[in-house]
Amino acid sequence: MIELTEDTDLFAFLEAALGDYGVSGMMVEFLSGEFGHIDFVHPAYGTDADHPMSFTAAFEVDGPSAVRHAAATIGFRNGSPFGHIHASWTEPDGRIRGGHLLPGTHVGPAGLRLRLFALPDACLVSEVDPETGFSAFAPHPLQSGSDAEAAPRSTRDTAGISAVVSRIRPGELLDEAVLAVCRGAGFDSAEVLASLGSTTGAVFTDGTAGWPAVEFTDLAGTVTGALGSHPRVHLTGEVVDVAGEVSRGVLVPGANPVAVTFELFVRRTA
Secondary structure (H helix, E strand, O other): OEEEOOOOEHHHHHHHHHHHHOOEOEEEEEEEEEEEEEEEEOEEEEEEOOEEEEEOOOEEEEEEEEEEEEEEEEEEEOOEEEEEEEEEEEOOOOOEEEEEEOOOOEEEEEEEEEEEEEOOOEEEEEEEOOOOOOEEEEEEEOOOOOOOOOOOOOOOOOOOOOEEEEEEOOOOEHHHHHHHHHHHHOOOOEEEOOOEEEEOOEEEOOEEEOOOOEEEEEEEEEEEOOOOOOOEEEEEEEEEOOOOOEEEEEEOOOOOEEEEEEEEEEEEOO
């Protein structure tokens, strides 16, 4: 657990933490606290059918805003530390907003409480994906000869693995990808946390958030019986849509394909 004090530059702190912990990648879960100043964008309609998704111009929020949910991936871009953060918050007037945070975001008077997951065996690298034209983080091995972007293969010794970080590619169904990662890592039971990304809209058990894309500020859930014949994947998420509206719910299985990317973190529980 990490406690950040008022006026801390959020991106600068998290990017410096790579060196502090001697790792090349981290996933971050925001537990509580508030932002003091926020610079952000959220999803927007693209220019044509080949590019249905884009981002808004930058917004800013001044004044203490209580964190609702947030997650971050910290790694490298062009050889320098780089952070990718999605968040939602409640502003002083009660308005709920969320989106993709930008450098310039600072911690508010109440501070921020974070949980950092340092990744000693992977380097997270953000590069432009030729399929989508957007930058996306993917894990690369620190040792040569291993699979650079996927969960560990079933042929690998998985007995000592306690957690897996993966990049889920466009078009993959989110719950099916989570299950595949667990099976590849040999996790019969696991938890999903500190994950962020986008899907082509969101389908919840009690509603939807519309096409062409939503960004997840939070994905959490459990997997049980992954190695058996009747696995169960239960995922809850919060998303921001092209109108800037924030929605939360239980995800319907088989109904939420990834849009640009999903940075997934899964930990073994059994």
